[in-house]
Amino acid sequence: MINSFPTVQLVLQPGVFDLGWxxxxxxxxxMEGMRQAASxxxxxxxxxxxxxxxAAGAGPLLAWLRERITQNEGRDPGFGGIAITGGNSLGLDxxxxxLAKPGSIVLVESxxxxxxxxxxRNHPFELVPVAAxxxxxxxxxxxxxxxxxxxxxxxxxxxxxxxxYHNPTGACLSLERRNALIEIAQxxxxxxxxxxxxxxxxxxxxxxxxxxxxxRGSNVIRLGSFAKSLAPGLRxxxxxxxxxxxxxxxxxxxxxxxxxxNHYAAMIVAAFCRAGRFEPHVASLRxxxxxxxxTLSAAFQTLLPDDIEVITPQGGFFTWINLPAPMATADxxxxxxxxxxxxIPGKKFFLHQGGERSVRLAHSLxxxxxxxxxxxxxxxxxxxxxxx
Amino acid sequence: MINSFPTVQLVLQPGVFDLGWxxxxxxxxxMEGMRQAASxxxxxxxxxxxxxxxAAGAGPLLAWLRERITQNEGRDPGFGGIAITGGNSLGLDxxxxxLAKPGSIVLVESxxxxxxxxxxRNHPFELVPVAAxxxxxxxxxxxxxxxxxxxxxxxxxxxxxxxxYHNPTGACLSLERRNALIEIAQxxxxxxxxxxxxxxxxxxxxxxxxxxxxxRGSNVIRLGSFAKSLAPGLRxxxxxxxxxxxxxxxxxxxxxxxxxxNHYAAMIVAAFCRAGRFEPHVASLRxxxxxxxxTLSAAFQTLLPDDIEVITPQGGFFTWINLPAPMATADxxxxxxxxxxxxIPGKKFFLHQGGERSVRLAHSLxxxxxxxxxxxxxxxxxxxxxxx
Numbered sequence: 218m219i220n221s222f223p224t225v226q227l228v229l230q231p232g233v234f235d236l237g238w239x240x241x242x243x244x245x246x247x248m249e250g251m252r253q254a255a256s257x258x259x260x261x262x263x264x265x266x267x268x269x270x271x272a273a274g275a276g277p278l279l280a281w282l283r284e285r286i287t288q289n290e291g292r293d294p295g296f297g298g299i300a301i302t303g304g305n306s307l308g309l310d311x312x313x314x315x316l317a318k319p320g321s322i323v324l325v326e327s328x329x330x331x332x333x334x335x336x337x338r339n340h341p342f343e344l345v346p347v348a349a350x351x352x353x354x355x356x357x358x359x360x361x362x363x364x365x366x367x368x369x370x371x372x373x374x375x376x377x378x379x380x381x382y383h384n385p386t387g388a389c390l391s392l393e394r395r396n397a398l399i400e401i402a403q404x405x406x407x408x409x410x411x412x413x414x415x416x417x418x419x420x421x422x423x424x425x426x427x428x429x430x431x432x433r434g435s436n437v438i439r440l441g442s443f444a445k446s447l448a449p450g451l452r453x454x455x456x457x458x459x460x461x462x463x464x465x466x467x468x469x470x471x472x473x474x475x476x477x478x479n480h481y482a483a484m485i486v487a488a489f490c491r492a493g494r495f496e497p498h499v500a501s502l503r504x505x506x507x508x509x510x511x512t513l514s515a516a517f518q519t520l521l522p523d524d525i526e527v528i529t530p531q532g533g534f535f536t537w538i539n540l541p542a543p544m545a546t547a548d549x550x551x552x553x554x555x556x557x558x559x560x561i562p563g564k565k566f567f568l569h570q571g572g573e574r575s576v577r578l579a580h581s582l583x584x585x586x587x588x589x590x591x592x593x594x595x596x597x598x599x600x601x602x603x604x605x
Numbered sequence: 606m607i608n609s610f611p612t613v614q615l616v617l618q619p620g621v622f623d624l625g626w627x628x629x630x631x632x633x634x635x636m637e638g639m640r641q642a643a644s645x646x647x648x649x650x651x652x653x654x655x656x657x658x659x660a661a662g663a664g665p666l667l668a669w670l671r672e673r674i675t676q677n678e679g680r681d682p683g684f685g686g687i688a689i690t691g692g693n694s695l696g697l698d699x700x701x702x703x704l705a706k707p708g709s710i711v712l713v714e715s716x717x718x719x720x721x722x723x724x725x726r727n728h729p730f731e732l733v734p735v736a737a738x739x740x741x742x743x744x745x746x747x748x749x750x751x752x753x754x755x756x757x758x759x760x761x762x763x764x765x766x767x768x769x770y771h772n773p774t775g776a777c778l779s780l781e782r783r784n785a786l787i788e789i790a791q792x793x794x795x796x797x798x799x800x801x802x803x804x805x806x807x808x809x810x811x812x813x814x815x816x817x818x819x820x821r822g823s824n825v826i827r828l829g830s831f832a833k834s835l836a837p838g839l840r841x842x843x844x845x846x847x848x849x850x851x852x853x854x855x856x857x858x859x860x861x862x863x864x865x866x867n868h869y870a871a872m873i874v875a876a877f878c879r880a881g882r883f884e885p886h887v888a889s890l891r892x893x894x895x896x897x898x899x900t901l902s903a904a905f906q907t908l909l910p911d912d913i914e915v916i917t918p919q920g921g922f923f924t925w926i927n928l929p930a931p932m933a934t935a936d937x938x939x940x941x942x943x944x945x946x947x948x949i950p951g952k953k954f955f956l957h958q959g960g961e962r963s964v965r966l967a968h969s970l971x972x973x974x975x976x977x978x979x980x981x982x983x984x985x986x987x988x989x990x991x992x993x
Binding site: 220221222223224240243244246255256259263264265267268269270272273274275276279280283296303305306307315319330332333334335336337338339340341444447448449451452469470471473474477478479480481485 | 608612613615628631632634636639640643644650652653654656657658659661662665668671684691692693694695698706718720721722723724726727728729832836837838839840857859862864865866867868869870872873
């Protein structure tokens, strides 16, 4: 029973480093810059920041995003191929409502972001898992699933994936698989929903090309976000894709009625970005999260036995660990928590079975010194489990 | 073809008073107060305003709303019976996704808010109109529709209505009809979606009780909003209802994944409200919009022939006009625009046929002096049409 109104989602137990939370570190958020941007937006935009916004999104932010995307990705979304969203979660929800029919078959990498699955399950779809590994979605598994559907006289309408700095595995889909995936989507006429939320958090600032930028047809819709690069509370992202699909989003009842997504926050973020604050901020984030990831990986290299597989990411928030049989995550979690470290068990990220020996560790919320201690506690728990 | 990114939704033709736009006047928005609230929130809440928000919404705003609603409406939503939304449009969209199944029958007053119909049509529902008049939804018409459905072995799942300061007619559902509607909803087990966006804009500050506050069962979910009382660009509202339904919204994939709706804007509005700024602001709005409505009605009383019905509202943004046969709105509009005044033809607000002799005029966007001129132009166009 609730007996008060919490302010934020995060709840931490004292004495526990909870590496379950895939949240950005509040200490790394540009609070002073955003405070100044709110004042600057008020001066620059006046009443326009409070009015019903343009349906596709606040013009000043769209213009900045279009220029940045064209420069960084070598593909221009154009005026009609981009819209502002209320974050990737709401963007995914709108895609589900507006671009797919009840009964649609939606392919989902497995493992995948568990809350995206929850969003998809809020819609009347049939979800079908496709296996993924340390190079992302397995193309052979995808072909097999599609062939199986074809034998049943059925067809997939959409595929949801996180090809870049994957949640939960941290993996990147290889370039070869990216090409193959796009070709298969074209051949089988399904829409790839590319959740690209970690693109700006490449540790060495060389993320792989987005599926959207590689697509020569119109088979990819890509969701980008300020949740990790600025702040999740803003609820602000963007979507790039085929102008016909973007128009169906911009011409939806929700945006016709309420105006563009989160107009006020979008205008403040536009003032932030146009003041040249975004690139230096995100460069400092890349350095900070790279150091955190490295701290965790380096500690594990020393502390963990060789038969434990640690997938070290090149960007994003997550380190994925596979334990050897017969060790099981379900047995590890209580031991780890008793030692003051927690995580999300791998099976949470699988549609059906799988992940029983896997662990997702988020290295985003804690500074390196805390992560070093968390790694020691985790290794202690692993050793203890092995002795049992 | 788009060749630039607009900032806002509003587009005005020079020389035309466009009373089609049901928008608040930007000049009446509390820009300086919101600028100060953004700074105050930054000081009061720090990083908490940028983090993933509590799923049901930002605690400080929920606490303020709960207290105000309890005081003004005599019913306490409790901790579990209220959540923040991204405005009424998104609230309605989430209700459609989360609280109804594909194929549901949704009853809609006719006339009704046309963009709500567009939101409902983005979902796989069957919409059935129920006639409304100057006292709101007609109870006999509702009973007839329900009886007709029953004969077909079918049942309505939801009913959408704007019972207070209706869009487009400005009408209020009478107290007698409110009681009857709630009783019928209980008896027939459908959910009333009460769009209560104009409640704070009662000209004499005595709005009728909300259906939600009158409901002794759990048949009403009520959508409230800051769009008219503060600013539409904020994209911020709330929903009150049965805790089980509110939980299904707060426990949705979208909010589990992205945190509470528009957390950053919600925290700034919380700072605005908690500083005691809301009540004096909304009192000044009530006075301003009352004066605008009165200006239009008074001018029409002098200028328009007696056989033209002008429905004078007690709150909200809209004046509704019914022309006598054989006059038709389709013939009036070009004449009015030629004289420099515009409006939305009544038929836009009807699900199927209806409204061919009706006109919606929004008196919200223009100051009284402009409305006086607009009324004269409108009356001239009416006289011209009569002579044809």
